[in-house]
Amino acid sequence: MRAPAWLVPLLVVASAAGGVAGARLAVAPSLVREYAAPGAPGAPADAAALRTSVLVVKGVMCVDTAERAARQLDGLAGVRRLEAFASRARLEVTYDPSLADAAVLREAIEAPVHEEATGEYLFGLYEVVEMDGVKIAFAEEEEE
């Protein structure tokens, strides 16, 4: 049975659109890091009391760079869990809001990175450009 030639480009467009839309169904992190086991000292008993902030971080490009950014939060009071989505440079950090907030997270992530192999500190490796849907550059420009 004859098929119209325009069917080929139509199918190409449909599959591309389907692929982009389908990306919303396959969401999974590149990296998951737990900072404190449930019940550990300092962990709130009620998980509902925790808060999750979404940070878009320039410098997070792959699992390695996400892992390094995650290490920046080691030992930070209140931080419980991190999920990194490297393909979108996004970190979702869950923390106890009574001990930390998004600004503290930003400060820790942007702090100089200690390179264990050389003992040197690397400056400007990460830059938080968006916090909880607010673009930092825009917010800071408005403040000025």
Add this chain to the structure above:
Amino acid sequence: MKRLRLAFQLAVIAAAITAGVRFALGRSFVSVETYCPFGGLETAYSFFTRRQFSCSAGETNVALFVALLALTIVARKAFCGWVCPVGAVLEWEAKLARRLFGRRDFGGLWRLPARADRALKIGLRLAVLAVILAATWKTGELVFRGYDPYYILFSAHGHDVRGWSYAVLGGVLLLGLALPLAWCKYLCPLGIVLWPVSRAGALRLARSTRHCSGCGACDRACPQALPISDVAEVRSGECTLCLECTAACPSPQALELAWPRVGSACAPAGAKT
């Protein structure tokens, strides 16, 4: 339809260049890798075993890979002929080489014997695929990145692109002058993944023996150098449904896009397809 396909190819290339440059300038966090369906396969092991992605691969890669399989089931390797920017560049190179060397078809300067051609198309691409997947799944890194013509061409000197990456790209382009679309035919790992699916693809080019004059214009126009005038239906896993053959055919009804006839899913033994 030729102009429409060219518009598709140019649009994809423009989008890839824009994405690569924007990422390189720090204006976007979405790199060209995000839109590579092969990345979906590379990260599949990590995704299905640990629900985590490898390196910079993400959900868009996986979703595009699944969408690509769905497209291939219906429209063969239409992705290669209509979307893939590397395929487009290499096809244009093949057209240039055809003019430079005064050839009438896409057979190239080197004509491989049919057996060697088939063995390389399957064996070499399978070997490339196996090495890439094994290394990626073992290390969790997209190890192919530095060798990938797509990434080298469109990432604007992205991460992992080194001097030898350009040497690899140059080698691919040089090889393409002698063996048109050599990368696609003999090295592309995505091509071998799609090949069995494409062979079973529903849409095919059907040749009417009643209307066909046997002039061979379709054979000469096919970038994949498929022997279209020898078969009743083009069921090759390499057909990209680029429709160059139908555009070149002087008889309007001799070569048409068609759905499979009922009961013709499998070719009879010995039949040329």
